[in-house]
Amino acid sequence: MAASELFGQRGRLFAGILLCCLLAGMMVWAGTTTDDPLEHQYPTDVEVTPTPETYVGEQVVLGGQIVDTDPVVIATRASGYGRFLLVDANDQVQNVDGALETGDHVTVFGTLTDEEALVVEHGLTQNPDDRGYMFLVSILGGLLVAGRFLNGWRFDRKALAFVPRSKAGSRGNEDAKARSQLDGENEVDRNTQPTPNIKRGGR
Structure with missing residues (x-):
């Protein structure tokens, strides 16, 4: 080498x-x-729900399902436990589907004014189907790109590099063509060799 x-x-x-x-x-x-307050390390519903009195007056992030819309109330637990009143939720929560409805999943950021109320400063709705769709599209797109790449390229372990598969195929075709040409030349040589005269002996 x-x-x-x-x-x-x-x-x-x-x-x-x-x-x-x-x-x-x-x-x-x-x-x-990140500049998104929902991504900072503020106390979340996991920490706030068991002891909300500890976080009164602090900025927190709560996530849950809307169980009432007039006024807006969320439950941070699937069982309905951990209910908080969201003040100004209709004005501050970003919802592309329109008004907030019962069953919507929201994540909100704001100040906990008492044990059961949060003044919303920023928030957004989350559709569980959107996340599944995003992962599905990403996986299918990745598989498609990988398949097209591997269809045209292969990894050469000796060279530690990806090389086009066409090179390997053309090289094999050239070798086969050379062997075929050589066989043809050998056949021509055999046909052009003079045939030895055989004398028949008389009695």
């Missing part, structure tokens, strides 16, 4: 490892820097 080829393989391997490390680092960095 040539020194330049060996260096090229090591360079590609090093570049691949470096890119993976950079990707992981950017994912961690992106996950820790």
Whole structure:
């Protein structure tokens, strides 16, 4: 193996490892820097629901299902436990489907004014079907891209690189063509060889 080829393989391997490390680092960095109050480390309904009196006067994030719309009340537990009145929910909660309705899932950010009331500063509705649809489309798109890529490329373990499959196919076709041509030449040579004269002996 040539020194330049060996260096090229090591360079590609090093570049691949470096890119993976950079990707992981950017994912961690992106996950820790956000301006959305719903993504900050404020107390959530998991912490607030058991002891709401502890968080009165603090900014919290509550998520749950709307159980009443006049006024808007949510339950942070599926059993209906952990009910909070959402003040100004109709004005502050972003809902593309229109007015808030019973059964909608919401996540709200605001100040807990007492043990059962939250003044909403920002909020949004969440449709469970939307998340499933997003994951399904992402998976199908990834499989489609991977399939098209693998259909045209293959991984060469010796070169530590992806190479077009057409190269391997054309190389095999060239080899087969060369063998066929060589067989044809051999056949021509055999046909052009002089036939030895056979003398018949007399009695």
